[in-house]
Amino acid sequence: MSANPDWYDSGLNHIWLPYTQMKTMRPPLAAVRTHGSRIVLADGRELVDGVGSWWTACHGYNNPHIAEKLRQQLDRMPHIMLGGLVHEPALRLAERLCALLPSHLTRVFFSDSGSVAVEVAMKMALQYHLNAGRSGRTKFVAFKGGYHGDTLGTMAVCDPEEGMHALFSGILNQHFIVDLPRDERSVADFDAAIAHHADEIAAIIVEPLVQGAGGMLFHDEQCLMHVRDVARRHHVLLIADEIFTGFGRTGPMFACDVCDVVPDIITLGKGLSGGSLPLAATVASSEIFASFWSDDPGLALMHGPTFMGNALACAAANASLDLFEEEPRLVQGAEAGKTMAHILGHALTLPGVVDVRVRGCIGVVELDRIEDLNSLKQAFIEEGVFVRPFRNIVYLTPALNIAQDELEKLCTAILTVLQRR
């Protein structure tokens, strides 16, 4: 590798990187440019990207339409606070999101990260009950394998066994973390837990169809519909966390679309701005909004991120929605899924591979275990691809419109690297 750029070594001593033991990490790659599904490194190498920057880059990088809309907005007004002021990008985006979502989801609260969008959803659910005079509904039901963010409130509804947050278990709020109701036993347990604790529960929170960061775990429509039915029966709200699954990742625009599961609150993030700027949204039903609508200022929702509804980010999200309208993005995502199923399917014969699964534009190869994650990551880089295995999972979440030859390169690299293990 040639010498690092001048900002690299000195700056690296001052940055704190995510999810990383910085003492033992391999030196991170210096990225200088992106285009399409490519990451260009400072030393001139170019990697095909299999991750889409934590699943955000649904149209690939540097999409010209998003870039153009960003440039126009940048000249007009990059940001203005949403307190006492509104602007076209945020209002247009709110209206467009509601038009895409089930008709009773009518109010959009913007924030700047998925974790905060989930925090806001939890706050809305808690206060919905309080505003209606029902105190005592202070707990959430969430599912093993689930991931909803890294802030203290959201950590408490993540799978407690998973590595990322286990350290903090003693200081987090206690909620009900149960198995997804997917077979006779877990259905019975789930039904019993909700029936028994209904008057303590504010909401059930679920990642519909695919639990992402918890292990790329899939469940079927029946399971999701059961969760919805039980929530409804016991007047418990349903929060669908579509931060990972939204914007075509599982096939349709939103995972809930496949089985007409209509949540009371939906959280969006990741792909929302087409991979360009931080933006998240919490969309609530008219019924929830109505419980805050009052002459009493004390019933208002007391939340307001400083950069909420950032005009640049909203302009990017509007441009991203243009692309979903004007280009066959969902069809492209489905085609990519077929390619992944076809090629990654061969991994089933490799030693240590316990499962290969594809849903929408998510391809997963599950191994019995990964001994040395760092070396595995390095092996992918040497194959010219950027793939980030975690725990015992190697996965692809490429741009929905990734070129066929690039996707083949990613899939083949996975086979090649796993073959050598």
Ligand SMILES: *Cc1c(COP(=O)(O)O)cnc(C)c1O
């Ligand atoms: C990534 C993610 C979050 C958290 O989003 P951040 O923007 O990282 O805070 C929450 N829920 C799900 C399902 C996610 O995939």
